Amino acid sequence: MVTKSVDLRSDTVTKPTEAMRAAMATAEVDDDVLGADPTAARLESEVAKIMGKEAGLFVASGTMGNLISVLVHCDIRGSEVILGDNCHIHIYENGGISTIGGVHPRPVKNNDDGTMDIGLIEAAIRDPRGEIVYPTTRLICLENSHANTGGRCLSAEYTDKVGELAKKHGLKLHIDGARIFNASVALGVPVNRLVQAADSVSVCLSKGLGAPVGSVIVGSKSFISKARRLRKTLGGGMRQLGFICAAAFVALKENVAKLEGDHKKAKVLAEGLNQIKGLRVNVAAVETNIIFFDIVEGSKITAEKLYKKLEEHGVLVMLEGPLRMRIVLHHQISSSDVLYTLSCFQQALIGVQEENGN
Amino acid sequence: MVARTVDLRSDTVTKPTETMRAAMATAEVDDDVLGADPTAFRLESEVAKITGKEAGLFVSSGTMGNLISVLVHCDIRGSEVILGDNSHIHIYENGGISTIGGVHPRPVKNNEDGTMDIDSIEVAIRDPRGELVFPTTKLICLENSHANSGGRCLSAEYTDRVGDLAKKNGLKLHIDGARIFNASVALGVPVQRLVQAADSVSVCLSKGLGAPVGSVIVGSKSFITKARRLRKTLGGGMRQVGFICAAAFVALKENVEKLDGDHKKAKELAEGLTQIKGLKVDVAAVETNIIYVDIVEGSKITAEKLYKNLEEHGVLVMPKGLSRMRIVLHHQISSSDVHYTLSCFQQAFTGMHQEIGSYSISTSRDVSYA
Numbered sequence: 017m018v019t020k021s022v023d024l025r026s027d028t029v030t031k032p033t034e035a036m037r038a039a040m041a042t043a044e045v046d047d048d049v050l051g052a053d054p055t056a057a058r059l060e061s062e063v064a065k066i067m068g069k070e071a072g073l074f075v076a077s078g079t080m081g082n083l084i085s086v087l088v089h090c091d092i093r094g095s096e097v098i099l100g101d102n103c104h105i106h107i108y109e110n111g112g113i114s115t116i117g118g119v120h121p122r123p124v125k126n127n128d129d130g131t132m133d134i135g136l137i138e139a140a141i142r143d144p145r146g147e148i149v150y151p152t153t154r155l156i157c158l159e160n161s162h163a164n165t166g167g168r169c170l171s172a173e174y175t176d177k178v179g180e181l182a183k184k185h186g187l188k189l190h191i192d193g194a195r196i197f198n199a200s201v202a203l204g205v206p207v208n209r210l211v212q213a214a215d216s217v218s219v220c221l222s223k224g225l226g227a228p229v230g231s232v233i234v235g236s237k238s239f240i241s242k243a244r245r246l247r248k249t250l251g252g253g254m255r256q257l258g259f260i261c262a263a264a265f266v267a268l269k270e271n272v273a274k275l276e277g278d279h280k281k282a283k284v285l286a287e288g289l290n291q292i293k294g295l296r297v298n299v300a301a302v303e304t305n306i307i308f309f310d311i312v313e314g315s316k317i318t319a320e321k322l323y324k325k326l327e328e329h330g331v332l333v334m335l336e337g338p339l340r341m342r343i344v345l346h347h348q349i350s351s352s353d354v355l356y357t358l359s360c361f362q363q364a365l366i367g368v369q370e371e372n373g374n
Numbered sequence: 375m376v377a378r379t380v381d382l383r384s385d386t387v388t389k390p391t392e393t394m395r396a397a398m399a400t401a402e403v404d405d406d407v408l409g410a411d412p413t414a415f416r417l418e419s420e421v422a423k424i425t426g427k428e429a430g431l432f433v434s435s436g437t438m439g440n441l442i443s444v445l446v447h448c449d450i451r452g453s454e455v456i457l458g459d460n461s462h463i464h465i466y467e468n469g470g471i472s473t474i475g476g477v478h479p480r481p482v483k484n485n486e487d488g489t490m491d492i493d494s495i496e497v498a499i500r501d502p503r504g505e506l507v508f509p510t511t512k513l514i515c516l517e518n519s520h521a522n523s524g525g526r527c528l529s530a531e532y533t534d535r536v537g538d539l540a541k542k543n544g545l546k547l548h549i550d551g552a553r554i555f556n557a558s559v560a561l562g563v564p565v566q567r568l569v570q571a572a573d574s575v576s577v578c579l580s581k582g583l584g585a586p587v588g589s590v591i592v593g594s595k596s597f598i599t600k601a602r603r604l605r606k607t608l609g610g611g612m613r614q615v616g617f618i619c620a621a622a623f624v625a626l627k628e629n630v631e632k633l634d635g636d637h638k639k640a641k642e643l644a645e646g647l648t649q650i651k652g653l654k655v656d657v658a659a660v661e662t663n664i665i666y667v668d669i670v671e672g673s674k675i676t677a678e679k680l681y682k683n684l685e686e687h688g689v690l691v692m693p694k695g696l697s698r699m700r701i702v703l704h705h706q707i708s709s710s711d712v713h714y715t716l717s718c719f720q721q722a723f724t725g726m727h728q729e730i731g732s733y734s735i736s737t738s739r740d741v742s743y744a
Contacts, residue, residue: 025408026405026408028405028407028408028613029404029405029408031403031404031614032403032614032617037398037399037400038399040395040398040399040617041395041396041398041399042395045389045390045586046387046389047384047386047387049386050383050384050386050387075609076434076609076610076611076612077609077610077611077612077613079606079607079609079611080608080609080610081609082609083608083609084609109607110603110606110607111607112607112608112609115607116474116475116607116608117474222612222613222614228403228612228613228614228615228616228617229612229613229614229615229617229618230612245468248437248468249437249467249468249470249473249474250438250441250470250474250608250609250610251433251434251435251437251438251439251441251442251470251608251610252434252435252438252608252609252610253434253435253437254434254435254580254586254587254588255386255435255580255586255587256389256390256580256586256587257586257587258586259390259398259586259587259617259618259621260587260617260618263617
């Protein structure tokens with residue numbers, strides 16, 4: 017029997033569509049280092065326009081987008097950046113801003129909703145009068161949607177408040193907008209309004225939007241000029257990259273409309289999982305396409321065992337701890353995949369719950 | 375009249391072929407960060423096999439290939455790398471090994487043939503007894519073919535001698551092999567033999583081989599494992615990267631054999647250019663696909679004026695100083711492009727000579743245009 021495969025590990029697993037492959041095969045390209053690749057230039061302009069910023073730059077990954085942005089804003093020796101203690105830059109980017117960029121991080125507690133208390137951010141800003149022993153705060157980073165808290169959305173109002181705080185202290189604001197379109201769709205707020213207060217944004221095209229590769233960073237013309245040079249230094253200066261950009265263009269045009277469907281499916285799946293005795297999901301916290309769920313303490317099963325059982329049925333999820341797992345929906349997961357997943361969970365958890373279930 | 379374009383600025387301008395586009399459209403792909411993209415894996419294995427190393431890693435550029443290699447070998451604080459004072463890593467990579475990687479460079483004079491004197495390299499190796507004031511030498515880098523000296527080839531024997539020196543002193547050897555295939559073809563020596571002494575090599579697929587994007591670094595399994603992690607840190611961890619690798623695969627299969635043609639055209643163009651009064655080319659030094667052209671001293675023509683004149687005729691070259699220019703041949707430059715280029719140079723000089731009356735108009739031989 018052929019096992020069905022439902023890959024819920026991440027929205028990065030999305031495979032390019034036929035339209036993307038066709039666009040790649042016919043893309044107009046040129047040497048983007050010696051001059052400008054026309055397709056790359058078109059994509060960068062389009063994303064900049066959508067984001068309401070002056071210019072854009074295509075980069076190989078979200079990690080590179082964030083690394084470049086932090087390093088360009090934090091361009092003096094002894095720079096410090098304020099960011100969430102549970103944000104992607106701090107947890108999943110190999111500490112590159114420090115090991116590669118020499119920038120010091122000042123992590124501030126992330127609340128369950130992905131925000132950081134404004135008061136705590138302000139308290140973390142270094143007083144210049146203490147400069148003999150302090151680094152120099154240069155930048156605040158937000159992440160929207162915030163992955164590790166479950167794909168939570170930061171409102172435009174909250175973002176603006178952080179932006180004002182940054183301005184008041186002469187700091188820049190960068191938004192890790194890997195899933196900014198998810199946030200925009202979930203909140204019903206246009207992307208450019210969401211990121212209005214930001215000096216720069218890093219936007220992933222290879223996640224929910226489904227492109228094979230890449231992100232685009234946006235900001236002022238002078239920011240992007242410096243970013244381009246740093247991108248070259250890091251080795252991200254690709255030649256005829258229009259191919260990749262052509263696929264990313266299709267992603268932008270076709271797949272933003274599908275994000276809402278992902279959010280609906282996430283809600284359906286979250287509600288279904290929460291009904292299963294032995295599992296617990298904070299359904300109200302499922303705002304976009306990410307679900308964190310816990311195995312109820314006292315259950316006779318571990319996350320690792322459950323993970324293996326699911327894998328046997330072709331359902332792939334992400335382990336996040338001894339009793340915690342993560343699921344990410346994307347446009348290549350169908351409603352029937354969702355139902356199949358639920359039934360696999362139900363089967364896997366029969367007999368391991370604290371009391372006999374339904 | 376539609377101007378013809380002959381782009382001789384670099385072999386990076388090569389546009390992908392129809393076969394490459396077809397391969398990209400049908401490539402089998404997967405998330406190369408969460409698991410392994412099958413096409414990327416096939417390419418990496420193939421390049422490793424061709425170069426005789428254990429494993430490979432696809433990277434977005436030669437700069438990234440060199441940066442990762444240097445940083446992986448120079449993994450302790452206070453590392454130093456010995457490299458040519460006219461090498462690509464030292465001149466054209468934004469000083470990234472230092473600004474990004476914290477590694478100190480120790481440049482040694484590059485000879486005109488692309489080598490560094492073995493003695494000079496040896497003298498540059500830091501004596502551990504001086505460690506209180508010295509950084510720690512970890513690595514020697516060679517570049518083959520050597521771009522800035524004119525695409526010059528390092529022999530297998532020379533490379534082996536540098537390798538022996540490295541081993542004797544407990545150092546690693548990295549070869550910037552952006553154009554290693556050009557060197558291999560020009561010398562008539564298999565790539566594997568050329569890089570035998572190296573611990574790692576960075577091989578460009580986007581230059582003369584004509585792929586749209588990328589390089590592959592090769593080395594031991596443990597080196598590549600560390601390289602993969604550093605690649606992610608630099609932001610080079612791409613997802614469904616197989617598309618780009620599919621095009622690179624085609625480049626590897628189809629375009630190595632075209633390199634010999636590029637070298638022949640380079641020789642022909644070099645010989646033609648040196649016949650033009652006012653220009654000087656060291657034809658014997660043209661070993662691969664790169665030509666450096668000097669404007670003879672005393673001539674009132676600047677490289678910049680000549681460059682603009684050529685540009686008006688659609689011929690693009692790279693200015694390299696007040697009286698120097700660089701030309702790079704690649705497989706999308708035809709023989710007729712070469713003749714057109716020669717005639718543009720001749721016309722440019724004739725026109726400018728008439729303008730300023732510095733030289734006699736006639737060239738020393740008749741060139742027939744195919």
